[in-house]
Amino acid sequence: MSAAPRSREVVLDIDRLTIGFGGLVALANVSFDVYEGEIASLIGPNGAGKTTAFNAITGFLSVSGDSIRYRGKRLNGLRPNQIADLGVVRTFQKTSVFAANTVTDNIMIGLHRHAGARLWEILLARPRVRDEESRLRAQAGEILEMMGLSAHAEELGGALPYGEQRLLEVAVALAAKPTLLLLDEPVSGMNPSETARFMAMLGRIRAGGITILLVEHDMRMVMGVSDRVIVLNQGAIIAEGAPEEIQRNPEVIRAYLGHGADKRRASKREAGRA
Numbered sequence: 612m613s614a615a616p617r618s619r620e621v622v623l624d625i626d627r628l629t630i631g632f633g634g635l636v637a638l639a640n641v642s643f644d645v646y647e648g649e650i651a652s653l654i655g656p657n658g659a660g661k662t663t664a665f666n667a668i669t670g671f672l673s674v675s676g677d678s679i680r681y682r683g684k685r686l687n688g689l690r691p692n693q694i695a696d697l698g699v700v701r702t703f704q705k706t707s708v709f710a711a712n713t714v715t716d717n718i719m720i721g722l723h724r725h726a727g728a729r730l731w732e733i734l735l736a737r738p739r740v741r742d743e744e745s746r747l748r749a750q751a752g753e754i755l756e757m758m759g760l761s762a763h764a765e766e767l768g769g770a771l772p773y774g775e776q777r778l779l780e781v782a783v784a785l786a787a788k789p790t791l792l793l794l795d796e797p798v799s800g801m802n803p804s805e806t807a808r809f810m811a812m813l814g815r816i817r818a819g820g821i822t823i824l825l826v827e828h829d830m831r832m833v834m835g836v837s838d839r840v841i842v843l844n845q846g847a848i849i850a851e852g853a854p855e856e857i858q859r860n861p862e863v864i865r866a867y868l869g870h871g872a873d874k875r876r877a878s879k880r881e882a883g884r885a
């Protein structure tokens with residue numbers, strides 16, 4: 612699945628991104644690129660700064676300066692919706708589906724946001740909007756088809772099995788028509804067969820022309836789907852390369868993949884108990 616990216620054009624350019632929370636430096640001078648059409652993964656131990664990087668890129672955390680560029684446009688200082696309008700869309704680490712809305716309506720809400728229809732127009736179902744409505748409903752159907760969720764279209768979001776809820780979140784993100792999709796631990800909590808299904812789905816999304824930046828702890832998935840892996844540790848990049856290179860990189864093994872990771876987690880747990 613990890614076919615080489617068709618081109619080497621940089622789409623996302625992170626240049627010396629630094630983020631602090633009070634005394635804590637969450638990201639220190641972090642630089643990396645994401646190339647058009649690739650699946651790149653950002654990995655690292657808990658607390659390494661992965662979600663913080665996602666928050667900065669997507670405007671959920673405001674960062675001054677000129678450290679984040681997408682297709683040449685500066686993202687620093689833009690709001691999340693402005694960044695989404697430029698094609699950069701993310702999912703969240705925790706599930707965020709509308710539990711009381713149907714699967715189709717979850718997607719429709721995303722599509723309406725993108726189409727810019729005003730809520731009162733939708734609610735009054737004005738004729739102009741009704742045309743729009745059937746067009747969007749067809750689009751929602753296509754997205755559900757692609758995510759393998761068609762059979763659940765009329766079920767409530769909250770009634771879906773966990774794995775399908777996570778697929779729905781990705782479907783909602785796709786409704787915003789991203790060109791760069793950022794996924795934060797999309798398979799956490801999924802069982803192996805749901806994870807395998809999700810991996811196949813990622814391939815399809817990428818084949819549809821969407822570049823993917825993935826944060827994920829499931830190493831089988833990361834090594835299986837990524838063209839390139841970027842490793843963060845304590846707010847700094849310690850390695851970057853093809854999955855095979857990363858798997859045998861001594862520093863990565865020490866910090867994350869090997870015993871170091873277990874020890875760190877254990878000591879965190881101890882600290883948590885103290």
Ligand SMILES: Nc1ncnc2c1ncn2[C@@H]1O[C@H](COP(=O)(O)OP(=O)(O)O)[C@@H](O)[C@H]1O
Pocket residue numbers: 632635637655656657658659660661662663664
């Ligand atoms: N809003 C915040 N305020 C204070 N500290 C934060 C905030 N968000 C993240 N952090 C801290 O920044 C560090 C990186 O966190 P995060 O980006 O969530 O790591 P990861 O996603 O790699 O597990 C952690 O030490 C975390 O506690």
Ligand SMILES: [Mg+2]
Pocket residue numbers: 661662663704
């Ligand atoms: Mg995180």
